[in-house]
Amino acid sequence: MQSIETDIQILGGGPAGLATGFYAKKRGLDFVLFEAGSEVGGNCRTIRLGDFLFDTGAHRFHDKDPNVTREVKRLLGSELFHVDAPSSIFFEDRFFHFPLTLSDLVEKLDAKTLFKIGWDKLRVERGKPVDDFATFAINRYGKTLAKRFLLNYSEKLWGEPPQKLSVAVSGGRLKGLNLKNLIRSTLVGNAPAQSHLDGSFLYPKYGIGMIPDKLGEFIGYERIHNKSRVSRLVHKAGKIERVILNSGEIEICAHTVINTLPLPLTLKILDPPPPPELIAAASEIKYRHMVLSVFCLNQNSFSPNASLYFPSDAFPFTRLYEPKNRSRYMAPEGQTAIVLELPCSTEDAAWNMSDEALRLEVWDALCRVKPIRREDVIHFLTYRLPFAYPVLTVGFEENVSSLIDYLATFGNMHLTGRSALHRYLHLHDLLRSGQTLVEQIAGLRTPDTTAFHNRRG
Numbered sequence: 001m002q003s004i005e006t007d008i009q010i011l012g013g014g015p016a017g018l019a020t021g022f023y024a025k026k027r028g029l030d031f032v033l034f035e036a037g038s039e040v041g042g043n044c045r046t047i048r049l050g051d052f053l054f055d056t057g058a059h060r061f062h063d064k065d066p067n068v069t070r071e072v073k074r075l076l077g078s079e080l081f082h083v084d085a086p087s088s089i090f091f092e093d094r095f096f097h098f099p100l101t102l103s104d105l106v107e108k109l110d111a112k113t114l115f116k117i118g119w120d121k122l123r124v125e126r127g128k129p130v131d132d133f134a135t136f137a138i139n140r141y142g143k144t145l146a147k148r149f150l151l152n153y154s155e156k157l158w159g160e161p162p163q164k165l166s167v168a169v170s171g172g173r174l175k176g177l178n179l180k181n182l183i184r185s186t187l188v189g190n191a192p193a194q195s196h197l198d199g200s201f202l203y204p205k206y207g208i209g210m211i212p213d214k215l216g217e218f219i220g221y222e223r224i225h226n227k228s229r230v231s232r233l234v235h236k237a238g239k240i241e242r243v244i245l246n247s248g249e250i251e252i253c254a255h256t257v258i259n260t261l262p263l264p265l266t267l268k269i270l271d272p273p274p275p276p277e278l279i280a281a282a283s284e285i286k287y288r289h290m291v292l293s294v295f296c297l298n299q300n301s302f303s304p305n306a307s308l309y310f311p312s313d314a315f316p317f318t319r320l321y322e323p324k325n326r327s328r329y330m331a332p333e334g335q336t337a338i339v340l341e342l343p344c345s346t347e348d349a350a351w352n353m354s355d356e357a358l359r360l361e362v363w364d365a366l367c368r369v370k371p372i373r374r375e376d377v378i379h380f381l382t383y384r385l386p387f388a389y390p391v392l393t394v395g396f397e398e399n400v401s402s403l404i405d406y407l408a409t410f411g412n413m414h415l416t417g418r419s420a421l422h423r424y425l426h427l428h429d430l431l432r433s434g435q436t437l438v439e440q441i442a443g444l445r446t447p448d449t450t451a452f453h454n455r456r457g
């Protein structure tokens with residue numbers, strides 16, 4: 001057994017693992033972090049392609065938790081900017097404001113559709129709690145708007161019909177957005193829609209990856225072991241005893257384990273294995289993966305938007321973002337890059353296609369948004385992002401809780417992170433969870449299982 005003797009073992013070097021390491025270091029705790037890849041950051045990294053930078057998916061840092069924002073500002077200093085950039089939805093060859101505004105809809109939709117939207121307003125059902133996203137969206141926006149802008153988009157993003165998706169997939173995105181507010185915002189200003197997540201946000205000078213990079217620097221790279229894949233968790237008498245890395249190459253004595261690995265993976269690598277019914281429950285848990293198609297262009301700009309959304313099936317991608325519209329330092333002067341997001345499962349063609357086939361697949365659709373000259377493409381890259389989103393289907397909480405409750409029986413293992421808890425968490429959530437968890441381990445806080453254990457979503 002290799003002698004990496006520490007009090008705490010952190011598994012996974014994405015934002016959740018790094019956030020826990022960051023607060024553990026601040027508290028003077030003794031820990032080590034194991035990451036399977038050759039770099040930390042997980043699904044929240046910034047990649048260099050020639051002179052261009054792009055993030056692994058369109059990221060923003062949301063100023064939602066004052067303590068967390070203060071820490072991130074301290075870490076990044078003057079390299080964290082406040083950004084105001086609009087977003088749009090591309091539908092039937094037109095760009096609609098996102099969030100939707102009535103004046104924009106009136107300008108761009110025909111009279112018949114507008115009448116239907118008005119008619120929906122009279123029929124919108126209020127107050128009834130619902131489980132599925134389709135009913136939720138129709139109740140909020142009415143059938144006409146929901147069908148055009150939300151339901152197709154959600155099916156493309158999550159790979160499940162919206163009737164099967166839990167309301168939790170909205171992840172706060174639609175907070176303050178409904179048909180009533182849409183009409184009110186047009187008449188008396190857009191105050192009610194302000195709490196949505198698009199539009200105004202914080203962003204680092206050289207990409208979102210600066211946040212995990214700075215967390216890693218603060219932790220100190222001597223505590224971070226890259227290329228260390230956790231392959232088994234050996235347990236006995238309700239305690240994780242050993243962490244086995246790289247298929248047995250290294251064995252570590254486990255004391256307090258912070259686990260950020262995807263939930264089904266944890267169940268799979270437990271040794272001895274969990275009861276069969278839990279293995280069956282774990283196999284029901286799905287994640288959405290994502291392919292990114294990146295085009296670096298010899299043109300100054302593609303659009304003024306932070307993000308462009310594509311609800312229609314005619315486009316294989318759901319979202320396009322232009323890194324330069326988040327920070328001008330992401331592309332050289334006079335040039336820009338665009339990144340297309342294609343959510344998929346690992347069985348889908350997009351995940352398995354060659355880079356060239358994928359480029360051909362997206363090119364025509366991209367040029368329908370706005371023509372690009374072939375000679376203006378400087379670089380093209382395909383980037384695959386595993387475990388991008390936990391798929392939250394109706395009733396997912398019960399299945400997930402059964403697994404999390406079982407794992408909670410290991411007294412020395414704590415779960416945190418998006419895929420570990422199967423929750424739609426953002427960076428600020430993960431930083432806050434890291435802090436809470438460290439305070440709990442340091443004995444400064446009584447265990448608060450609801451912070452880490454997904455009892456009811």
Ligand SMILES: Cc1cc2nc3c(=O)[nH]c(=O)nc-3n(C[C@H](O)[C@H](O)[C@H](O)COP(=O)(O)OP(=O)(O)OC[C@H]3O[C@@H](n4cnc5c(N)ncnc54)[C@H](O)[C@@H]3O)c2cc1C
Binds near residue numbers: 041385
């Ligand atoms: C497209 C997209 C857009 C997003 N936009 C935003 C946004 O605008 N704002 C925001 O706040 N958040 C955003 N997020 C969310 C944010 O990126 C994730 O919440 C975050 O990356 C999750 O961090 P994590 O540490 O829980 O998991 P991950 O980032 O998935 O990290 C898990 C880590 O564990 C490692 N690992 C896996 N298996 C093993 C193993 N066996 N042994 C050792 N290590 C292992 C992986 O290599 C990885 O580094 C977005 C995410 C995506 C995908």
